[in-house]
Amino acid sequence: MQFKEVLGNKDLALRLIRMADSSRTGHSLMFVERDGCGALPLAMAFIQYLMCRGRHEGEDSCGVCPSCRKISGMMHPDLHFAFPVNSAAGSGASKKPLSGSFMQPWRDLYKSNPYFTEADLYSGLGIDGKAGVISVAEAKEILDSLSLKSYEGYGKYMVVWLPERMNAEAANRLLKIVEEPMPDTYFIFITHAPEKVISTIRSRSQMIRLYPVPVEESVPYIALHAGVTDDEAKVYARISGGSPGLALSMATEGSAASQYLPAVTSMLDAVDRKDMVSLLEGNEALAALGREKQKDFCAYLEEFLRKVMMHREGLASIADALPSEREAVARFCPVFHDSFYRKSFNAIEEARQSIEANVNAKMIFCNLSNMLFAINNF
Numbered sequence: 001m002q003f004k005e006v007l008g009n010k011d012l013a014l015r016l017i018r019m020a021d022s023s024r025t026g027h028s029l030m031f032v033e034r035d036g037c038g039a040l041p042l043a044m045a046f047i048q049y050l051m052c053r054g055r056h057e058g059e060d061s062c063g064v065c066p067s068c069r070k071i072s073g074m075m076h077p078d079l080h081f082a083f084p085v086n087s088a089a090g091s092g093a094s095k096k097p098l099s100g101s102f103m104q105p106w107r108d109l110y111k112s113n114p115y116f117t118e119a120d121l122y123s124g125l126g127i128d129g130k131a132g133v134i135s136v137a138e139a140k141e142i143l144d145s146l147s148l149k150s151y152e153g154y155g156k157y158m159v160v161w162l163p164e165r166m167n168a169e170a171a172n173r174l175l176k177i178v179e180e181p182m183p184d185t186y187f188i189f190i191t192h193a194p195e196k197v198i199s200t201i202r203s204r205s206q207m208i209r210l211y212p213v214p215v216e217e218s219v220p221y222i223a224l225h226a227g228v229t230d231d232e233a234k235v236y237a238r239i240s241g242g243s244p245g246l247a248l249s250m251a252t253e254g255s256a257a258s259q260y261l262p263a264v265t266s267m268l269d270a271v272d273r274k275d276m277v278s279l280l281e282g283n284e285a286l287a288a289l290g291r292e293k294q295k296d297f298c299a300y301l302e303e304f305l306r307k308v309m310m311h312r313e314g315l316a317s318i319a320d321a322l323p324s325e326r327e328a329v330a331r332f333c334p335v336f337h338d339s340f341y342r343k344s345f346n347a348i349e350e351a352r353q354s355i356e357a358n359v360n361a362k363m364i365f366c367n368l369s370n371m372l373f374a375i376n377n378f
């Protein structure tokens with residue numbers, strides 16, 4: 001990875017280049033980002049610049065020397081990684097696994113999409129459904145790999161992805177080496193939740209905060225990797241809040257829109273046509289979904305109505321309707337009166353709270369559709 005390939009955060013890249021050029025690189029850096037904003041590719045570009053044999057000072061690594069090639073393949077002997085792992089779903093293994101046993105999927109993930117999210121990692125490692133952890137055994141492994149002499153004499157780098165997934169015992173184990181680093185050892189922590197990282201490690205680290213990636217910069221990346229049009233990629237880039245990783249997973253996994261749009265439009269159609277039979281049938285189907293999906297449905301119903309409301313108010317350009325939703329949004333624009341929206345948001349919120357409180361699902365959806373029906377008619 002070269003700096004020129006990293007999306008966004010050009011100012012930070014420049015700061016890192018200056019830091020390296022002046023040989024003032026701290027022994028512990030903490031990159032802080034929102035999930036999927038590109039701290040890993042930025043860190044990789046930095047390490048590659050530091051270790052490159054033919055770097056263009058003030059600009060970038062050469063990208064072609066043996067060191068650059070080994071780093072871009074994540075195969076450099078002086079570059080180590082630790083990240084949260086768990087035993088594979090359904091394996092029931094009692095022994096906690098280590099990052100080392102997942103190096104191939106980790107590399108594959110990075111090569112296919114360096115902006116991968118925490119959820120992408122867990123599904124890539126086959127442990128989705130379980131939270132990943134950085135265990136004490138992993139901390140010991142980190143210390144062991146750093147106790148070796150640097151192979152190529154250009155320093156040793158340890159990238160710890162999501163140190164907030166370390167328990168206190170593991171973090172304390174690492175603390176000593178972070179506090180009293182060996183001269184050629186560098187830690188790069190990448191966190192999504194700095195407040196959850198043990199404060200002693202945080203206070204010893206130089207903080208590098210990433211900004212969201214500008215929409216225009218991530219559109220070509222999202223379009224290429226998700227196989228969507230620039231138009232669609234732009235919407236995902238915006239609703240992801242500048243996280244290419246989140247935008248990509250929304251675009252590829254199918255967003256809430258593709259899952260719930262049919263159920264939402266048939267509920268609203270039935271409310272509009274006063275068709276109680278269809279409403280009841282729809283409620284049966286919703287009641288059969290699990291609680292998480294019922295909450296997702298409610299969230300999407302609200303999001304959809306918000307988009308319709310914004311279109312009515314002439315704010316289509318910021319409503320971020322996906323191409324697949326536009327026809328439905330336009331169709332519902334003239335259907336409901338202005339006060340329908342605010343009142344229906346309250347009804348949806350009430351339904352959500354009832355789902356949380358484990359109220360019978362059929363009752364919740366009957367109540368919700370009755371309320372929408374009443375709001376529309378009285």
Ligand SMILES: [Zn+2]
Nearest residue numbers: 052062065068
């Ligand atoms: Zn190079």
